[in-house]
Amino acid sequence: MTEVSTNFKDCIQDQIHSGDDTDFALSPELRSSSLAILNEGIFPTRKDEEWRYTPLKDILGRKFEFISNDKLNPDLLVEHKKVVPDAQHIVFINGEYSAEFSDDLTQQANAGLAIKLMTDLDPTDRQKAENIIQNSKLSDNSIFQHIALGLSQSGLFIDATNDTEIAKPLHLLFLSSTAGSTSFSNPVNIIHIGQNSSLKIVEQFVSAQDAQAVTIPADYIHLNKGSSLDFYKLGLESEGTDHISNTAVELSESAELNMHQYLLGSRLTRSNSEITFVEPGAQAKLCGIFLGNKSQHLDIRTYMDHAQPNCTSDQSFRGIMNDRSRGVFNGMVLVREHAQNTDAHQSNKNLLLSRDARIDTKPQLEIFADDVKCTHGATIGELDEDALFYLQSRGISKVDAALMLTHAFASEITQEIQIDSLREYVQHKIANRLRHIQTTNA
């Protein structure tokens, strides 16, 4: 254990001893093992290989509290909802579900899709939901997952029935709104997609200006046979936010996952995504952009577990680091012994826009099967001088040329976003960040 301020740990301890069982998202049985881990209170240090490049000193020095919905300018939400206008919108404020700002859950906006609060589940649903968590064994079993499991008082159970194409995307907005004290939110969402059904989810993490927050969400997702999920995660929180998330996805036979992550916000972002092929013949496509500014720290971890044969995975992540920002890409592709005919690819390309920026990339491939097709690679570079000169020689300023090239680097990922308004929004946000980068450096 490291020498750190005990503020954060004290707050965790306080939470363990507050509230009745009924206040929590998960059942006491499920929570008990997480609480045991929380009671031990051991946080990862830089000696832990999975946390080697991400110091936790700052976050462990923070004090936080649960802060209920406070007065909020509704215009803020109107703006955010426009990102996916034709969606079912569900809003969390400071970690708490907001009925006021969400579309009515009882009015099924989508036929075949049931959305329930984790605190309101009947025993059948609870069993179904908690089974998904129990089956997910994260390789990064750090305490943060248990902060969500053991202490969460909010979250959704999203259950898509069989044989249904859910047309309207689900837009989950997580907003932190407090400027004075630090709010804490740790929603747990469980997503179950029935056989041959398809669903699109956009998770957007945002802040009111200057909000101070610690966000530790967790998602547990199960795709049944022949189902598909398009899952977009947008990290756009304030500089006063630390964000540590875990996402676990299980894919059954012939299921298909398309997962995008656009991580541009927060002081600290740690995003861990673990995909497990639990049956043969499934496909997972993971991609994303992480863009750091000032002294932001962005840590992207992926764990692709090819536990079954005939599955395909494709990962493409791009980092853009500016100023004194720091990026980490830590991607594991594990091909187990009987996972024959696996097709797995992973690529991480990084662009350093400043001398003080840094990226640590660790692509890993462990193969125990013999009939597989696997590739991985990582690059770290600066903008291509030849391309810069080519653009300049046509009359485009060096700053504009750098912007065009950086934007192009990102757009090779963002162009894959299938929801038009979302794609435009993400590209616009990235361009804005880059414009900021250029003016701060000029």
Added chain:
Amino acid sequence: MLSIKNLHVSIEGKPILRGLNLEVKPGEIHAIMGPNGSGKSTLAHVLSGREGYQIDSGSAIYKNLNLLEMAPEIRAREGIFLAFQYPIEIPGVNNTSFLKKALNEIRKHRGEEELDAIDFLSLIKKQMKLVEMNEDLLRRPVNQGFSGGEKKRNEILQMAVLNPELAILDETDSGLDIDALRIVASGVNKLRTESNAYVVITHYQRLLDHIIPDFVHVLSKGQIIKSGTKELALELEERGYDWLLEKSESPS
């Protein structure tokens, strides 16, 4: 229009241009020929402002401006265009939006109004006919996946759209088959006016069958060792460079 006097340029301490002189007037086409390593491409790069070259002495005055002190984009906006020997592929940057941006930067610099999408499109479609280029290529990223000939045609298309006063063609004929060569050359000939000038750098005489130069210069070891008219190019084609090189290396 362009006056280069006693220009000495080195790369990492190694002299490449060693006292080069060249005068270009509006309406003229100058061909620069010479063996490999004579400094032809260095001259093209230095005129367009590429980094990595040390200017040791001499001057290059373009339209009364000290060219060597100007940023590459300012040179371009002032009317200098380099057709690259090896055009750069730029993934993710759309060919059309790139060219529109470039043209509008140049127009802004000239105090002209920027073109909107519709006017730009009609301009580019007109100029594409000049180089017989497929419209598909406009929708692709800059030069990405283009064949060698398509890249060179794209250079001439850019030239046609940006309408430079001084165009430098750096071995535009290299890697072109005879049809592509004819298309590129006829594009250049159609763009030729009394007020613009060309510096055509080439290894071979064959391009000069199509683009008729007013002057031919032979560059060797960083100096122009002989200048003449188009007949000089024909003579070089017949006799090679050796007779000239021997002559220039006077016994010490």
